[in-house]
Amino acid sequence: MARERTQGRGFATRAIHAGEHPDPVTHAHNTPIYATATFAFDTAAEKEDAVDRAMDGDPTAYFYSRTGNPTTRALEEKLASLDGAEDAIVAASGMACVSSTLLAHLGSGDHVVVGDELFIITRILLEDDFPRRGIGVTPVDMTDLAAVEAAINPQTKMLFFETATNPRLRVADIDRLAELGHRHGLIVVADNTFLAPALLRPIEHGADLVVHAATKWISGHGDAVSGAVTGPATLLKPIRKQVDTLGQAASPFASWLVLRGVRSLPLRSRAASANAIRLAQFLEGQDKVEWVRYPGLPSHPDHDVASRLIDGPGGAMLSFRMHGGIAAMTAFTDNLALCDVGVSLGDVFTLVYPQPKRDGLVRVSVGCEDVADLIEDFTRGLSFVS
């Protein structure tokens, strides 16, 4: 019913309605939190049927919440709809989805070509864990198609990259990467955490699987840790099994929070992106700022690709560096009066992430506050930079 109700509807309508329908027993309008470990049956045969169907990959055959849960399933249906995917899996965190996607499709003797700028925990997984599993990894600049092609060898099974990298916000041409990957028979996987489906839908550009840290923009309120993978059922089936065998099930409480948050994703993405370009332009005009990286600025090396791929001005993440490096970074961040310093991103509030190990780079996840207040706070921070 939910699918029929939202079939062919616009993105904002699907963000609100897809996957959700009044509870068939109580008629509760809002999707309930199914806080249950197990599901009960009248007969042994019904139990056996549910277990068999669930173990065969049917996400709606509930018998135990590590394997499947209706609250989490509602979120899966919503995210599949938003990404234009056949189906989705929601798991405990973005890293649960990154690791299960890689491990379900790569084994000893296989090789994966990955972006040369990846979320640090993904990098640690690839660098520390994959060698002892016998999986080869080659990091490469995904904006350099010739380098990507040169890195592919007969053992290569997958291309894995982030759609806007952390922290330099490089944006590779997904259409061309997907064409290249498919020419070599590879599975093309995009981690779309930094943009989320309101701003970019990698499947529309040829990617096979999309991974999200739903903890970030999809949830949007900094109150849940969650992850998702979207794509075709055939590629998701082994990932669902891997999520189950590694025990990476989503908590129904977290899924419910994300379900609530994602309904406003289109509104939040629009407001945060509008703020981000204003803040990026403001920073680029400041003498104390050495450089700004924002895909919506003409000065960004991938501006043309980003303008084609990303809806709106260029996302809501930006990075900048001040003259004076780490000392300037500290003077700036430690004197902000409104924006907090933190490592996460994608929330309604602006978060500033200083990176002393990257020579004083400051990454900003721009929120939905009044932009005048953000500019005033950044002006204040900069006034403490000598």
Ligand SMILES: Cc1ncc(COP(=O)(O)O)c(C=O)c1O
């Ligand atoms: C690009 C990217 N992928 C994956 C993750 C992992 O998500 P989680 O923290 O939910 O495990 C993050 C977290 O910051 C991220 O930035």
